[in-house]
Amino acid sequence: MSNLPRGVQQVTYKDSRYFRVRITRKDFKADKYFKSLDEAKEFLALSRAQKGKELIYSITEEQRKSKPTYGDFSFGYFVDLYIQDYLSSECKTELEQRNRNNKLSFLKTVKNASVLDRSLSPTEKDDLNIDTQIDSKVYRFFGGFDVRKIKAIDINNYIKSRLHFVKPISVSRELSYISTIFRKLQYFNEDLADIQNPVPQYDRDLLKNQISKREFVLTPEDEAKFFAALSAKNNKELLLVAQASLLTGMRRSEILTLKPSQIKENYIQLIHTKSGRPRKVYLTKEAKKFFEELKPASSEKLFKYTIGGYDRVFREIMQKTKLDHIHFHDLRRTNISRLLTKIGHDNTILATEILGIQSIKKFEELHVNAEPVEPTTQYQAVKNWHSSPQITKGYYNIVFNLNKSNTKPEQKE
Structure with missing residues (x-):
């Protein structure tokens, strides 16, 4: 493109066109990518004005540290406070570090x-030398938005902008972080306690039918090829970790942080979990035999692999063997699918107890596709004994032999 202004470069990434603005001036440094040429030009122009940097695209981290915090209501300021209060503690494990x-x-x-x-007023635009006849639209970093002025329409604009770059599922995750910051505002500034969280009010049609959950489970053919590929490797831990996941439904990070002392007679006591809450995973006959025969790498670790190391090697093997349609998490999904097939899809309380899963609602959203039905069996009636299955779950206590079929869980007195 011959008419690109100096400082703007057109680049291609994954068959998509972007405009890169790289600034290395002494007073301002930036390296940003934009989907729109107009956004790139605007960023370049505004970066030359001090007020433009502060008002439109926020300020650099060095400038932020020297700026008085009194009266700062920018979203980015509260993100920094959130990081300081909730993400600055020392990480004791690799899993905690990865999550952080x-x-x-x-x-x-x-x-x-x-x-x-x-939100910019005509006066503010004039101060920035923005020609409203030509530049009718003005963009800024979301971190520079005033939290008091962010409404549902701004969240809609955020979604539209981000969909140019990432998949809908990623946008949905980003929205959850925006929502978290708004929920914490009252703890950073009591005057903001009445600020409404705009995220739940966004236009659902913007992401409607675009976010689909992954429902893939291993077919017998895939399973045979998958374990054959791992068995061919000299490091047998690659195979053993995968087998452990398929037998128990545990996540990769949960398996790789296991200590021998966590393996009990009939269950595994997990300490490092995705939710951060300890939980129990009950062992079937096959799983119990697997862990009885497994030789620990040391007294402190069941496996030598780190989480990141295993992930890297696993991905390489899947790509080389043309099995990259299989994700490690599919082993957990396959285990859950087989468990539900065995005990019945309406026995979600029992399933979550066996797997050590806390939320029945989330479990049913992810793994159960059956339509709601009126209770016609004792199991269905017990499931809805209280106002919700989640409350009923609190009264369950697994005291049965998992190796026997058609066994019934007992309720706590």
Whole structure:
């Protein structure tokens, strides 16, 4: 493109066109990508004005540290406070470090998202030398938005902007982080306690029918090829970790952080989980035999692999063997599918107790496709004994032999 202004470069990534603005001036440094050429030009122009940097695209981290915090109501400011209060503690495990890095990455993405700004007054636009006849639309980093002025329409604009770059499922995750910041506002500034969270009010049609849950489970053919590929490797831990997941439904991170002391006679006591809450995973006859025969790597670790190391090698093997349609998490999904097939899809309380899953509602959303029915069996009646299955779950206590079929769980007195 010959008419690109100096400082704007057109680049192609994954068959999509973007415009890169790289600034290395002493007073301002930036390296940003934009879907729209107009956004890129605007960013370049505004970066030359001090007020433009602060008002439209926020300020650099160095400038932020020297700026008085009194009266700062920018979304980015409260993101920084959230990180300081909730994500600054020392990580004791690799899993905690990975989770923290993941959250920090999402928060950084949200802050730096370029979103249409509709809050600038004509006077503010004049101060920035914005020609409203030519530049009718003004964009700024979402981190620079005033939390008191963010409404559902701004969340809609955020969604529209982000869909140019990432999949709907990623946008949905980013929205959850925006929502979290709004829920915490009252703890950072009591005067903001009445600020309404705009995220639940966004236009659902923008992401309607675009977010689909992954329902893939291993077919017998896939399973045979999958385990054959792992068995061919010299490091047998690759195979053993996968087998452990298929037998128990545990996540990769939960398996790789296991200590021998966590393996009990009939269950595994998990400490490092996705939710951060300890939980029990009950062992079937096959799973119990597997762990009895498994030789621990040491007294402190069941397996030598780190979470990141296993993930990297696993992905490489799947790509080389043309099995990259299989994700490690599919083993957990396959285990759950087989469990429900065995005990019945209406026995979600029993299933969640066996698997150590806390939320019945979330479990049913992800793994059960059956339509609601009136209770016609004792199991269905017990499931709805209280105002919700979640309450009923609190009265269950697994005291049965998992190896026997048609066994009934007992209720706590």
